[in-house]
Amino acid sequence: MMQRIWNTAYAAVIGTSHINKGQPCQDSAGCRVLQSTECTEFLLMVVADGAGSASRSEFGASLTVERFLSHFGALCTHDSAIEKIDREYVINWLESLKSEIVEQASLESIHPREFSCTINGAIIGPEYGFFLQIGDGAIVVSEEETNEYGYIFWPQHGEFANQTHFLFQENISETLEFVCIQKKFDRLALFSDGLERLILDFSSRSVHPPSLDSIFKWLQKCSENEAPSTALATYLNSDFINRRTDDDKSLVMAVSAIP
Template structure:
């Protein structure tokens, strides 16, 4: 399941939620399951940041559909680079068509691909990926910050491929979470860059125990949580959370 919810700061200034997300499990031709999760956070300083985030998710989903249609492929740094290039091409094309700069669509981009043959994590910008591949929850990639406070890297940056961080695991993800920077202070111990387990445990347990009927209720509950006073007291930013549990 996955959801994005507007932050109180955006409500106050009359803007919209500029986060976008994707989470899907689909069957492979082998009968095995393939998990894809993407999160993108539009830059508040960019005129079209929210649109850039939507374009990033759309481009990533289309790229993956094409890859899966071609058949088997390996998880690698080169696959992450291909994915990011597809996202960049979509955003740059839109910017050119609208007579704007790619920077006007600046957004972060991060996510997870996982199947029984392994797991790939990729990230440009802040936000985080927490997952368990058999040894407990871990932060796959250190969230990126820029040269100054409240700055980060974006998929639209000229050096985006150079700053792209990836991590490949030989095993499938048993539990995975991808989130935008609006949830970092709730989801991570920022001093040690480790997952705050009490934040994730209720979500993972709920997913693992849900019946097929209850699964339909989980996404609205996630939206309610993201917009709750308990969350808004800790962050005024847009917040996105995508979650998955592999059945045992």
């Protein structure tokens, strides 16, 4: 049996503004803990946020999450395969995903931009992590040595409010942010732009620790039988959160289960 070294939870919850407008939830999120044939543990985390102005963005977001987990999940089967991952590899994967969307758009007789979404992804090994981002939202991490929060990439915002970059709409090589960091991570959170103002301090361009601390402490004590993802979804749909944001909100969290 696989030794579980991560406690994880993820949820994508519809925003009140989407409910009021009769729109679907355009966010999607996912997480997996995997073990290679060499018994190495890998953690996959991903969030995709569909563009509000794109008619099929909820499909684009859900497909992006599904393909990220399936592709990189298969890659994590062997330790040596992980060595393939670099910026060029990720660009090629995103281009193949874009080709799939172009084909789907042709079947539906619409433009591929109607499937536009952002992506925040993480592939975490024992002492390193690969991180990628196109668009807004962010990835927040805490290193085992320092236990302090930091962001990997700041949200990609344009000149105007609610302006960002999207998959299936622009030149991937120009908008993709990618990095491999050789460190051991203790806590990670990926989230869509609906939670940016709750987790990030834009005035100081930093992470607001209280927004995550209590959830991480709760998650570290959770067992799988307690259905942490269901509990997280309930929290994201609470009045406490909905009073602060009316947008869809996705959150994927992982904390080391080893004391």
